[in-house]
Amino acid sequence: MKVYSRFMESLRSSRFTVSGEIDPPKDANPAEVVEQVEALREHVVAANVTDNPIGDVIMCTLATCVIMQQHGLEPIYQATCRDRNRIALQSDVIGAAALGIRNVLALTGDHPRMGKSRDAKPVFDLDSVLLTRTLSTLRSGRNLSGEELARAPEFHIGVGLSPGVEPIEAEIIKLEKKIEAGAEFVQTQCIYDEKVMERLREETSHLDVPILPGIAPLRSLGMAKFMLANVPGISIPDEVMRRLESTRDLKETAIDIAAELVSAAKDYGFPGVHIMPVGMHMHVGEIIERSGVR
Amino acid sequence: MIHTRHKPLEEILQMLSGATKVAVLGCGGCVAFYRTGGAAQVRELAEKLGEHLQVVSLGVSNRQCYLCREEELSGLGDAERIRKIARELEGFERLEEVEAVLSLACGVGVQNLAGLLELPVYPAQNTLFMGRRRVEGDFDIELCVGCGDCVLGYTGGICPVTRCSKSLMNGPCGGVFNGLCEVSRATGEEIPCAWVEIYRRLKKLGRLEELRRIREPRSHAASGIPRRVKVQEGAG
Numbered sequence: 001m002k003v004y005s006r007f008m009e010s011l012r013s014s015r016f017t018v019s020g021e022i023d024p025p026k027d028a029n030p031a032e033v034v035e036q037v038e039a040l041r042e043h044v045v046a047a048n049v050t051d052n053p054i055g056d057v058i059m060c061t062l063a064t065c066v067i068m069q070q071h072g073l074e075p076i077y078q079a080t081c082r083d084r085n086r087i088a089l090q091s092d093v094i095g096a097a098a099l100g101i102r103n104v105l106a107l108t109g110d111h112p113r114m115g116k117s118r119d120a121k122p123v124f125d126l127d128s129v130l131l132t133r134t135l136s137t138l139r140s141g142r143n144l145s146g147e148e149l150a151r152a153p154e155f156h157i158g159v160g161l162s163p164g165v166e167p168i169e170a171e172i173i174k175l176e177k178k179i180e181a182g183a184e185f186v187q188t189q190c191i192y193d194e195k196v197m198e199r200l201r202e203e204t205s206h207l208d209v210p211i212l213p214g215i216a217p218l219r220s221l222g223m224a225k226f227m228l229a230n231v232p233g234i235s236i237p238d239e240v241m242r243r244l245e246s247t248r249d250l251k252e253t254a255i256d257i258a259a260e261l262v263s264a265a266k267d268y269g270f271p272g273v274h275i276m277p278v279g280m281h282m283h284v285g286e287i288i289e290r291s292g293v294r
Numbered sequence: 295m296i297h298t299r300h301k302p303l304e305e306i307l308q309m310l311s312g313a314t315k316v317a318v319l320g321c322g323g324c325v326a327f328y329r330t331g332g333a334a335q336v337r338e339l340a341e342k343l344g345e346h347l348q349v350v351s352l353g354v355s356n357r358q359c360y361l362c363r364e365e366e367l368s369g370l371g372d373a374e375r376i377r378k379i380a381r382e383l384e385g386f387e388r389l390e391e392v393e394a395v396l397s398l399a400c401g402v403g404v405q406n407l408a409g410l411l412e413l414p415v416y417p418a419q420n421t422l423f424m425g426r427r428r429v430e431g432d433f434d435i436e437l438c439v440g441c442g443d444c445v446l447g448y449t450g451g452i453c454p455v456t457r458c459s460k461s462l463m464n465g466p467c468g469g470v471f472n473g474l475c476e477v478s479r480a481t482g483e484e485i486p487c488a489w490v491e492i493y494r495r496l497k498k499l500g501r502l503e504e505l506r507r508i509r510e511p512r513s514h515a516a517s518g519i520p521r522r523v524k525v526q527e528g529a530g
Contacts, residue, residue: 081460086511108460108462108468111459111460111469111476113459113477113480114476114477114479114480122459122460124460124461124462125511125514127463127464127467128464129464129508130463130464130508130511160468161468165466165468165471166472166473167490167493167494169493169497170466170489170490170493170505171466171468173465173493173502173506174464174465177464177465177506177508180508181508189468230479232468232469232470232471232476233468233470233471
């Protein structure tokens with residue numbers, strides 16, 4: 001299997017691989033992307049670019065990816081099925097590949113009712129399994145209409161996983177289908193509970209695909225409560241809540257907790273982590289350093 | 295059956311503006327059963343409208359989606375046509391004065407009626423969905439979108455096209471929490487995740503292998519255009 005990206009090269013090596021995440025701005029200011037890129041560049045191999053989470057309009061994934069490339073950080077292009085049918089999705093990722101994007105993450109996408117564009121038409125022509133297979137088909141040199149592509153797009157295909165949801169068996173079955181459809185790496189929804197990490201390890205031990213647990217620093221008790229209420233399948237141990245409650249230095253505690261989770265991911269045998277800094281881009285380096293994984 | 299909901303009175307009056315004498319016609323089908331467009335609702339609406347314009351005739355027709363054969367109406371004027379299709383009708387003697395007809399039928403009924411009359415026909419209701427009367431709980435629920443490519447045979451008799459907010463084909467999305475659809479968090483309603491229900495049902499039936507198979511993307515080739523079916527010889 002060919003390696004097209006630094007990210008995949010790292011996953012295939014024995015190195016502990018850390019991916020990050022860029023939050024595109026709502027406006028047309030590339031400097032906001034550049035700032036995040038500069039904070040992450042020395043610490044992560046590549047970084048995801050979100051596709052209008054909860055349907056709130058932000059700078060498009062493709063433009064953000066290109067700005068990242070111009071500033072020396074490898075993008076992982078997140079494609080969701082929410083706003084684009086199979087025509088637009090194929091067209092976009094072919095264009096992304098032409099611009100040198102070498103990692104694509106296939107997601108279902110949030111329902112538009114979740115955010116500020118609640119009246120928008122939900123598309124979902126494909127789902128994450130079918131988008132994964134579509135990416136594989138394109139990479140094999142054909143499009144969904146069966147036409148041959150003289151030059152097939154070259155990218156690696158990733159998928160998401162929500163490790164805390166119930167029933168987990170249904171989630172794992174879906175992951176197995178994504179792997180059958182061509183998924184080469186997995187990044188998970190954020191995990192705060194080592195028990196969830198342990199269960200994830202057990203539930204996926206039969207699968208031969210690198211899984212990067214998602215880690216998002218908890219900037220405040222308020223954020224922790226928000227995550228508990230709004231992110232499906234999230235559990236945050238009482239002890240973590242207590243630390244956030246009693247700390248005198250939230251930033252330090254947030255970095256510590258995240259670093260411990262990175263370290264736990266390594267101990268459980270995961271080949272890396274996916275860090276979603278949610279505004280703490282400047283501290284990703286510190287999280288990794290304190291985790292001791294390098 | 296078809297579920298409907300009354301339009302706001304202001305919208306109805308807006309549509310009817312220009313007409314001073316109207317007929318209000320309920321439907322004897324689904325909306326009569328669900329009590330959104332039967333005799334009592336026609337009377338209620340006529341009373342409200344009466345404050346703004348003249349309701350010269352009111353009543354309930356046969357199912358407006360199937361009123362009668364067109365040939366039975368040939369040569370008749372609108373007033374006679376309305377008399378012929380109505381089951382119960384008040385003020386029929388003044389039908390000639392009517393300038394517009396307000397129908398409490400679903401969108402199918404309104405269109406059918408509009409096609410049979412010269413008079414303008416307006417909808418008094420928004421047509422919501424095909425569903426069933428509640429079995430338990432407080433809600434009637436949508437069960438079928440008429441997608442034209444039924445998958446119920448693979449999904450334990452639970453339709454993901456209709457009952458998954460994203461019409462997904464290959465299992466639950468990552469938004470499911472406590473067995474509920476992620477949209478529940480936005481709407482405050484408890485919308486069950488169709489795929490959790492499908493998973494549980496298939497597991498109970500010992501048919502989880504159905505869930506393990508990658509299901510093809512749905513074809514919109516047939517449903518993305520106005521659909522029709524050829525009428526069978528001898529049918530109604």
